[in-house]
Amino acid sequence: MSPIKLSTRKVRKVLFQLNTSKSSRPDGIPPIVLKSCAPELALFSTSFSNFPTILVFSFPLGNSTTFSLSPKRGDKSDPSNYRPIAITSLISKTMETIITKQLLAFLETNNLLSVHQYGFRQARSTGDLLTYAVHAWFSALESYGGSRVISLDISKAFDRIWHKGLLAKLPMFGLYHTFIKWISSFPSHRSIAIRVDGYLSNSHSINSGVPQGSVISPVLFILFIMTCFPLLHLPVFSPLLMTPI
Numbered sequence: 001m002s003p004i005k006l007s008t009r010k011v012r013k014v015l016f017q018l019n020t021s022k023s024s025r026p027d028g029i030p031p032i033v034l035k036s037c038a039p040e041l042a043l044f045s046t047s048f049s050n051f052p053t054i055l056v057f058s059f060p061l062g063n064s065t066t067f068s069l070s071p072k073r074g075d076k077s078d079p080s081n082y083r084p085i086a087i088t089s090l091i092s093k094t095m096e097t098i099i100t101k102q103l104l105a106f107l108e109t110n111n112l113l114s115v116h117q118y119g120f121r122q123a124r125s126t127g128d129l130l131t132y133a134v135h136a137w138f139s140a141l142e143s144y145g146g147s148r149v150i151s152l153d154i155s156k157a158f159d160r161i162w163h164k165g166l167l168a169k170l171p172m173f174g175l176y177h178t179f180i181k182w183i184s185s186f187p188s189h190r191s192i193a194i195r196v197d198g199y200l201s202n203s204h205s206i207n208s209g210v211p212q213g214s215v216i217s218p219v220l221f222i223l224f225i226m227t228c229f230p231l232l233h234l235p236v237f238s239p240l241l242m243t244p245i
Contacts, residue, residue: 001106001175004099012042014094025090034090067194086211096215103219112173120218158221159209166224
């Protein structure tokens with residue numbers, strides 16, 4: 001993988017796309033300020049590989065995250081029926097967006113993602129997956145007279161990512177050392193706090209998972225599960241991601 005480039009044009013483009021109707025994030029900076037000052041703020045762009053070590057670790061994706069709770073179906077009095085959505089710094093989100101686009105471009109260009117991976121990828125949809133699934137099932141019926149389907153639902157999938165396992169897999173995809181060090185700052189020494197009805201809880205340390213609502217989290221999840229079933233020839237469909245593995 002080539003070194004990440006944070007060009008002035010890319011930074012300015014992401015800042016101009018900020019939704020000014022959104023509220024301030026944990027850093028207290030309103031989106032309209034970042035959008036209005038986009039040309040000036042874009043000057044911080046440079047080659048990612050030239051970042052001093054102190055900046056690589058002091059300006060990561062945001063190790064302290066505030067979560068809001070989005071209710072799922074079911075009993076709203078049950079705490080487990082809520083999905084935590086990360087409210088991260090807009091500056092960190094800008095950096096995540098630029099880096100995630102380049103990371104995905106590298107993975108797609110070099111065919112490092114399974115052709116059966118439909119979740120969190122451009123130009124792929126649930127409809128594409130359903131078409132493929134129906135075709136696979138009918139082909140099995142025609143050839144063998146039967147078809148068996150196993151459905152796997154990974155409960156709290158993003159919360160269960162093993163940090164050491166994720167970092168151990170990244171070199172397998174050709175990511176360079178400096179970039180992996182930066183990614184390692186994402187899950188390391190993380191703390192979370194929950195905001196409910198305007199009240200903020202105390203912060204608590206976590207040792208697994210990547211935050212939902214973070215731009216780069218879906219890509220890290222894909223890389224984490226990509227090597228889980230390397231020997232399977234038949235697709236196994238995950239309803240969570242609508243993804244055959």
